[in-house]
Amino acid sequence: MCGIVGYIGKQPVKRILLEGLKRLEYRGYDSAGLTVYAQEGFQLAKTVGRVANLTKAAAKSTFPGTLGISHTRWATHGGVTDANAHPHISSDGKIALVHNGVIENYADMKRFLTTKGYTFSSETDTEALCNLIAYHYAKETEGTPDRTRFFTAVRKSLLHVEGTYGIAVLCADCPDEMVGARKGSPLILGVGTGEYLLASDVAAIVTHTSNVVYLKDDEVVHLTREGFQVMTTAEYGVEAKIDQVTWTVEDAELGDFAHYMLKEIFDQPASLENAMRGRFSDDGSTAKFGGLNLTPHELRQVDRIVFTACGTAWHACLVAEYLIEKFARIPVEVEYASEFRYRNAPLDKNTLVFVVSQSGETIDTLAALREAQRKGYRCLAITNVVGSTIARESDGGIYQHAGPEIGVASTKAFTSQILIAAMLALYLGRMRDLSYADGVEIVKALKEAPGHVKKIVAQAEHIRSIAAKYAQHADFLFLGRQAMFPIALEGALKLKEISYIHAEGYPAAEMKHGPIALISEQCPSVFFASSGEILQKVVSNIQEVKARRGKVILIHTEDCALPDGLADDTIVIPAAHDAALPVLATVPVQLLSYYIALERGCDVDKPRNLAKSVTVE
Ligand code: AGP
Numbered sequence: 001m002c003g004i005v006g007y008i009g010k011q012p013v014k015r016i017l018l019e020g021l022k023r024l025e026y027r028g029y030d031s032a033g034l035t036v037y038a039q040e041g042f043q044l045a046k047t048v049g050r051v052a053n054l055t056k057a058a059a060k061s062t063f064p065g066t067l068g069i070s071h072t073r074w075a076t077h078g079g080v081t082d083a084n085a086h087p088h089i090s091s092d093g094k095i096a097l098v099h100n101g102v103i104e105n106y107a108d109m110k111r112f113l114t115t116k117g118y119t120f121s122s123e124t125d126t127e128a129l130c131n132l133i134a135y136h137y138a139k140e141t142e143g144t145p146d147r148t149r150f151f152t153a154v155r156k157s158l159l160h161v162e163g164t165y166g167i168a169v170l171c172a173d174c175p176d177e178m179v180g181a182r183k184g185s186p187l188i189l190g191v192g193t194g195e196y197l198l199a200s201d202v203a204a205i206v207t208h209t210s211n212v213v214y215l216k217d218d219e220v221v222h223l224t225r226e227g228f229q230v231m232t233t234a235e236y237g238v239e240a241k242i243d244q245v246t247w248t249v250e251d252a253e254l255g256d257f258a259h260y261m262l263k264e265i266f267d268q269p270a271s272l273e274n275a276m277r278g279r280f281s282d283d284g285s286t287a288k289f290g291g292l293n294l295t296p297h298e299l300r301q302v303d304r305i306v307f308t309a310c311g312t313a314w315h316a317c318l319v320a321e322y323l324i325e326k327f328a329r330i331p332v333e334v335e336y337a338s339e340f341r342y343r344n345a346p347l348d349k350n351t352l353v354f355v356v357s358q359s360g361e362t363i364d365t366l367a368a369l370r371e372a373q374r375k376g377y378r379c380l381a382i383t384n385v386v387g388s389t390i391a392r393e394s395d396g397g398i399y400q401h402a403g404p405e406i407g408v409a410s411t412k413a414f415t416s417q418i419l420i421a422a423m424l425a426l427y428l429g430r431m432r433d434l435s436y437a438d439g440v441e442i443v444k445a446l447k448e449a450p451g452h453v454k455k456i457v458a459q460a461e462h463i464r465s466i467a468a469k470y471a472q473h474a475d476f477l478f479l480g481r482q483a484m485f486p487i488a489l490e491g492a493l494k495l496k497e498i499s500y501i502h503a504e505g506y507p508a509a510e511m512k513h514g515p516i517a518l519i520s521e522q523c524p525s526v527f528f529a530s531s532g533e534i535l536q537k538v539v540s541n542i543q544e545v546k547a548r549r550g551k552v553i554l555i556h557t558e559d560c561a562l563p564d565g566l567a568d569d570t571i572v573i574p575a576a577h578d579a580a581l582p583v584l585a586t587v588p589v590q591l592l593s594y595y596i597a598l599e600r601g602c603d604v605d606k607p608r609n610l611a612k613s614v615t616v617e
Contacts, residue, residue, distance in 0.1 A: 001074040001611040002086075002100035003027035004187065005204045006168035007067070008178045008223050009195025014063040017070035020197070020204035021051045023252060026260070026406050026605065026612040027100075027200060028074025031085035034058060035096045036068035037170055042096050046085035050606075067178060069168040069198075071098035074611040077106070078123030088127045090134030091119040094172045097130040100200055101164035101185040101615065109160070125163075133157045133169060151222040151229075154179045158220065158233045164363070164615065168198045181220040181233070185615045186361050186389065189213040189221055189228065191242055196223045201613075202245050202387075203252045203404055210245045214387040243387060251403045259604045261407035261498070265590050266457050269450040271402040271412040272583065275419050276446060285439035286430035287423035292380060293396030294352075300431055302352045306345070308335045308368045309356040310614065312410040312493060313417060316356055316382075318486035319582045320421035326578065327442070328428035337368035338617075347372070353379040358405055358413035359613040360388020367617075369394060382420055384413050398424070407605050408612050409498050411590045414490060415453075415583045422446055422579040445577030449584065452574040456587040459571065460595075463588060466553060466569045467595030470524050476503040477518065478589070479511055480528035481538060483582045491526055491589030498607045499597035508541040519550040526592070527567070528585050529556040531575065542566055555588045557581070 003024025007016045017034045025032075032054040033046025043065070045058040051072060071086035078084035086098045103109070106125035109132050114120075118131040137153035150171040158165070164184030171177060180187055180198040190197035190205035190212055198221070199205050205212060215221060215230070219238055222229045230238040257263035279287050292299070305324060307317035314336060321332040335345065337355070341364065347353070353372040357365045360383035369390060372379050381394035384402050391397065402416040426434070426442045470476075476495055478488035489505035496503050506515050508527065519525070525545050529538045539562065542552055546566075554567035559575035571588045597604050 001028050001613060001615045003072040003200045003204070004069070004098050004100050004166055004168050004198065006069040006098070006178055006180060006198035007195070008225055009192065010066055010225070011195065012064065013066050013068040014058060016208070017068050018051065018055050018058065019207065020199060021054070021070050021072050023203040024199065024201055025051050025072050026408055028072050028611045029606050030073045030075045030080040031082070032070070032072045033085045033087055034068055034070035035087040035089070035170065036063045036065040037175055038065050039175075041093060041172055042089055042170070044087065044089065046082055046087070048080055048082055048085065067170065067175065069096060069098045069170055069178070076102055077125040083122045084124050086126060088122060088124065088130040090131045092134050092138070094137055095130055095134040096170040097126060097133065098168050099126040099129065100166040101183075103129050103161055103165065104163035105161070129157065129161065129165070129167070132160065137171065150174045150177055151179055151220070154181060155220050155231065155233050155235065158183070166200055176224050178223045179220065180215070180223070182215045183217045184363065187215045188387075189215060189240070191228070194225055196228055198223070202247060203406070206245055206247055206252065207249050211242050212245055212387070213240045213242055214392065216392070246386065247404055252406060259407065259594070261409050261411060261594055261604050264405055264407050264412045265587065265594065267403065268412050268415050268457070268587065269454045271416050272419050272450045272453060274401040274403070275416040276423070277401070279423060280443050284443050285436045286443070287427040289398050289427065291396050291398060294378065296431060299428065301350050302330060303350040304348065305330055305332045305352050305354060306335060306347060306372075307332060307354045307356060308337045308340045308365065310337050310362050310364050312414050312490060313356040313358060313365070315486045315490040315493070316414055316417035316421060317354075318489070319418040319483055320354070320424065322483040322486070323422050323425035323579060324428060327425040327434055328432055330428060335368070337362070338364040341367040341371045347375060347377055351377060353377045354382060355379060355390060355394065356382045356417055357390050358384045358400070358410055360385040360390040361613045361615055363615045363617055366390055366393070382417055384416070406612070408607055408610050409494055409593070409604070415586055418582045418586070419446065419449065426579065442577060442579045445580040448576070449580045452576060452580070452584050453587055456573055456584060457591070459588075460591055463571060463591040464595040466571070467592055468599055469569070470551070470553070471596045471599035473522060473524055474502060475518060475523040476501055477511070477515055477523060477525040478503060478505040479508040479525055479541065480585070481508045481534050483578065484528035484530070484585055487528060487582055487585045487589065488526070490586060491593070494590060494593035495596060497610060498593055498604050499600050499602050500608070501596065508538055511541060512544065516544065516548070519545055519548045521549050521551065524551040524553060526553045526555065526589065529554060529560055529562070530581055531557055531559045531561070535560060539563065539566065553592070555585060
C-alpha cells in the first residue's frame with residue numbers, strides 16, 4: 001500500500017522518480033506526487049489519480065535537480081485529493097516527506113505541533129510526522145554538527161511515532177542528503193555508484209542496480225552522494241548487508257501482454273518449474289527443501305500444523321490443509337492471519353506454524369507470525385519476495401521463485417503456493433506412511449503440471465468466448481468439493497476483485513443449505529469436477545442447479561464420464577493426480593475472471609479500492 005521512490009545521485013531525478021513510481025503503481029493509485037530539491041526550495045507536483053496524471057502535471061516544469069522523493073498513494077487518512085497526496089512539506093518549508101504506513105498517534109502530534117505554531121493543510125497522518133521532523137530539526141542545538149542535524153532530527157522524531165512507516169525525507173537546507181526509515185512498512189535501499197535509491201519494492205530499483213540493502217524495522221539510513229550510514233532510531237550503528245537481487249528488469253516488464261494479470265497467468269508454466277527446480281530427491285520419490293532449518297527428526301515430532309495468511313494466500317493454505325492431511329496424515333488448521341493474531345488460539349508444543357504471503361509484507365500475516373513466535377512456536381514461511389520482512393523474520397521457509405507478481409489479482413503466486421503445498425505434503429508424507437510408489441507417482445504428476453498448464457492457457461480464446469456470454473451477470477456461484485472447494489473460493493475472489501461482480505464460493509454440496517436460493521437464470525454457477533468417487537455427487541449438484549434453470553459453466557478433467565448436455569459451457573483440463581489437480585483447476589478461473597473483467601471494461605491490473613500489498617491493518 002503506497003509506493004515510495006527516492007533518489008540521490010548525479011542523474012536528472014524527475015524521470016527516475018516517474019519511472020520508479022510507474023513500477024510501484026500496483027501498490028496504490030489514488031494519487032501521486034513528487035518533489036525535487038532545488039536551490040530556491042522544493043519543487044512540487046501532485047495530482048489525484050494515476051502516475052500518468054502526475055507525468056502530465058510534472059511536464060509543466062523542468063524539475064532540474066538530482067535529488068528527489070515521490071509517492072503513489074493508497075488512501076488511509078483523508079480523502080483522495082491533491083492536498084492529501086504526498087509529498088508533504090512542513091509548514092516552515094524545511095522538510096519534505098513521503099510515507100507508507102499509518103501514524104496512529106498523529107492527532108496527539110498535531111495538537112502538540114499546533115501549540116508550537118505549525119500549521120496543517122491536509123487531513124493526513126503523514127503531515128503530522130513531517131511537521132514533527134521540522135520541529136526537531138529546528139530544535140537541534142547549534143552545537144550539533146550540520147552534517148548530522150537533519151539525520152538526528154528524523155531519528156528523534158521517529159522515537160515518538162506509534163504506528164508503521166516507510167519514509168523518505170528531504171531537508172531544504174541539505175542539498176546533498178536524503179534520509180529514509182522503516183518500521184512495519186518495507187523500504188529497500190538500492191546501492192549504485194555515486195547514486196542511491198530508496199523504494200518500497202525492488203521493482204523500482206532493478207533498472208539502476210541489483211545491489212540492495214533490505215532495511216529492518218527501526219533502522220534509519222542517511223544518504224549522501226558519497227555513501228550511506230544506517231543507524232537504529234535508538235542511535236546504534238548498524239552494519240548494513242548488501243544483497244544481490246535476482247529479478248531482472250524484464251521480469252517486471254509487460255512485454256507483449258495487455259495486462260500484468262494476463263502475463264502472469266501465462267507465466268505459470270515457468271513459475272511452476274521454478275518452484276520445483278532442484279527440489280526433488282535423486283530417487284524421485286520425495287521433495288527436499290533447503291531452508292526449513294528443521295532436521296528430519298524435528299519434523300517427525302510435528303503433530304499439528306497451523307497455516308495462516310490473508311486473501312488468496314489463505315486459499316492456498318486451505319489447499320495445503322487438504323493435501324497435507326491426505327498425504328502426510330498430519331492434522332492441519334487454517335487461520336485468517338487477521339483473526340489469529342488477536343485471539344488466543346491454543347497451540348501445543350509440537351505444533352508447527354506456516355505463514356504464507358506472496359509479498360512477505362502483509363501486515364496481518366506479519367503480526368500473526370510475530371504473535372506465534374512470541375508464544376515460542378517454530379514458524380516457517382512460504383513467500384515469493386526474497387528479503388521481505390516475513391522471509392527475514394520467520395525461522396525458515398520456502399521461497400516460491402515465481403518472479404515479480406505485479407497484477408493486483410494474485411495468479412502465479414497462488415499456483416506456485418499450492419504446488420509447494422503439494423511438495424510439502426509429499427515430503428512430510430514420505431517421512432511417515434506414504435509409500436515409495438505413491439511418492440514416485442506424485443513427483444511425476446507435479447513435474448507434468450507445467451505442461452498441463454500450457455495446454456490450459458492455450459484455450460484462452462475458448463474461455464474468452466465463454467466470458468463474453470456471461471460477463472453481464474451480476475452474481476456468480478463457484479462450487480467445488482474437497483480440494484476444489486478452495487479453488488471455488490479463489491475463483492469467486494478473482495471475479496469479485498477485478499470485475500466487481502458479486503461471487504461466492506461454496507463446497508458444492510453445501511449449496512443446498514442456503515445458496516441454492518440464489519440460483520436462477522441470472523446467477524450462473526461455475527462447477528469443478530474430476531473423475532473419482534465424488535464425481536457422481538458433483539453431477540447431482542449440477543443437476544440440482546439445472547433443475548432450477550441455473551446456467552452452469554463446468555470445468556472438468558478430460559477423463560470424466562458425464563451425461564450429455566449436463567452443462568451449458570465446459571472447459572476441459574488434463575486429467576491429473578489429486579496432488580496436481582488444484583493447480584490445473586485454478587488456471588481456467590483465472591482466465592475466465594480476466595476476460596469477464598475485460599468485457600466489462602474494468603481496469604484489470606488496478607482494480608478499484610485495492611492495492612497489491614496490504615501493509616495497513
Ligand atoms: C489476491 O488476488 C489479493 N489481491 C489478496 O487477497 C492477497 O492475496 C492478500 O492481500 C495477501 O497478500 P500476500 O500474499 O502478499 O500476503
